[in-house]
Amino acid sequence: MRSKNMIPQDITLSRLEQGKRALAAIDGSAGEGVIDALADIAPDFARYLLEFPFGDIYSRPGLDLRAREIATIAALTAMGNCAPQLRVHIQAGLNVGLTREEIVEIVMQMAVYAGFPAALNGLFVAKALFNQA
């Protein structure tokens, strides 16, 4: 287990504060955009999103953020029905140290498990993001 590239858990923080810290470290402004977009329709859901995925899961010490984003990019590519979240997590992957080439490898590998269309659509999400950056 590695000690770097993790969200330090600070037991004096609430789950919400811990989640905000994790979200900022991982997703940056894209994460904040999602939280803001929820404000008028489901503010409690914005809170849950900070607390459970980010405050609980991504803040756990057992796996570094590089590994966590590999897992998330793979899953979102394979599921194939959540392009906006895949885009956010490809950016998150870059934020936590994955290279563009590594991200492309992960997405390509999904052709084996979820088929070529899922991999193709994932590659085009990555391409659009890389071209914009």
Added chain:
Amino acid sequence: MRSKNMIPQDITLSRLEQGKRALAAIDGSAGEGVIDALADIAPDFARYLLEFPFGDIYSRPGLDLRAREIATIAALTAMGNCAPQLRVHIQAGLNVGLTREEIVEIVMQMAVYAGFPAALNGLFVAKALFNQA
């Protein structure tokens, strides 16, 4: 990019031979069992399985096997309809250096992206394998 924990590409090998080498390194006897089970129904598919996923994809140098198995375990857990393959790849994860604790982290994280049932079912696949080993 790391230089260790990869399948060395040997350009004197055919894709089939390269795939056999990768399958043995990653999946061990479970992989051979799948190949054998295909022999009487679809032997060409056994060959494709060696050539494309293992000869082409897993033998690529751009991502080490630890990262590749993180991606595969995540995707198979999230897809939720391929328990036999998830079992093979949890074993493969152990083979290439993931710890049981890391595998449990990856599967747990899928609750965020694919829901609690998918993560639960993945954890029970892991539990059955760990208890048997």
Added chain:
Amino acid sequence: MRSKNMIPQDITLSRLEQGKRALAAIDGSAGEGVIDALADIAPDFARYLLEFPFGDIYSRPGLDLRAREIATIAALTAMGNCAPQLRVHIQAGLNVGLTREEIVEIVMQMAVYAGFPAALNGLFVAKALFNQA
């Protein structure tokens, strides 16, 4: 079993006529738009859509329309690949008496079963509809 908020079955009606009546009561003009859009490509499918889902299923007395729309909104959110139909059925939910707050609860709950991305995408479909209405 409740007697209100159901499509009265009229055995003098054909399934097609019964289905038209149910579609109008549930989906309103959005339902008619789907039927019209099918006219030139698959008119028989428009008929099946009226007859089976609406003439047969939604007209059954065993469950009121409020409960039926809860089920449909939940399923379409969880499946995550049919945003146009989810939009139609969020409107249908409002038509048969669900409040905006109840619809948001149903969609949020899907985070547990289908993951946060499915729930997020469902919430944004609801938000777009509510903002337009």
Added chain:
Amino acid sequence: MRSKNMIPQDITLSRLEQGKRALAAIDGSAGEGVIDALADIAPDFARYLLEFPFGDIYSRPGLDLRAREIATIAALTAMGNCAPQLRVHIQAGLNVGLTREEIVEIVMQMAVYAGFPAALNGLFVAKALFNQA
């Protein structure tokens, strides 16, 4: 369009009777088993199953049964979560004239669109059926 290998539509039959005729021609005893298994839990659903899929869809003249079973075997393999129905339709494919080799081709092809696990699991359903026959 071919005129053979279709369920002749007999306009003097009810949809239910037309569906029973189609089910018998396509699925044989496996189809009857499903209908019987529904008798005590959801007899109306047994009727819908005869009327809509078999009385309406499979009885349409626009596509022969060989083509219809190719489509169904492909879809059920790709979806990957309905092994019992895939088994019934692999038998149905044999009933309407597909060879074992053609069925294996269809299932193998799904590796491209839905990934290797879906194709593998489909092949093992076919193998179990072929070995039993």
Added chain:
Amino acid sequence: MRSKNMIPQDITLSRLEQGKRALAAIDGSAGEGVIDALADIAPDFARYLLEFPFGDIYSRPGLDLRAREIATIAALTAMGNCAPQLRVHIQAGLNVGLTREEIVEIVMQMAVYAGFPAALNGLFVAKALFNQA
């Protein structure tokens, strides 16, 4: 909005305690079985399962438990890859006041949105549970 058939929120309880209370009210012993089964492989996940789905979501006042179980049974049937959880929630539906007939209606309706195989497989899960009870 109805005031009955909800888990009373007690702000003096931790999320974990609130979740335990909700799980007991909804899933009964089947829920405890899941928690116990996680104890040796992923005890933190057992805690998350109590805290987020049950402590946070099912304890919210905006929707009664009858409506929540309609949504869950519908979603699990439509997703089609989580039979163990569907079984638990069909029992939960009975626990919170749904009748067998209403549950059958919900599952049947999923044929419209997720296809006949998903509905059939859901009906057979219900049948097995009803026959055992």
Added chain:
Amino acid sequence: MRSKNMIPQDITLSRLEQGKRALAAIDGSAGEGVIDALADIAPDFARYLLEFPFGDIYSRPGLDLRAREIATIAALTAMGNCAPQLRVHIQAGLNVGLTREEIVEIVMQMAVYAGFPAALNGLFVAKALFNQA
């Protein structure tokens, strides 16, 4: 087995060349567009796409191209999350001899297996393509 409407296998060709020939025969310019779009992000994936699906699978003699496109259109409609690929393969179906009416039959049939939303969305992909041609 039919001898016409297949990609002749030429053992003097590399898999890549065989795949290019098959892609051109099946998908025409839409296929080339996909290959071109991959050039800057994942050129190796463009090669795999030519080699495995088209060089290996579609070039196999065991099933004619009409049957292969029936299978692919059915699967992509049922999966419901790959509209761009469905569009390419509806065009491919026309290229290899399916009529518009036959394609509509295949897509409609998917309502039985994957639900009405999947079939509806597939019909609208077909309609958009037919209207443009």
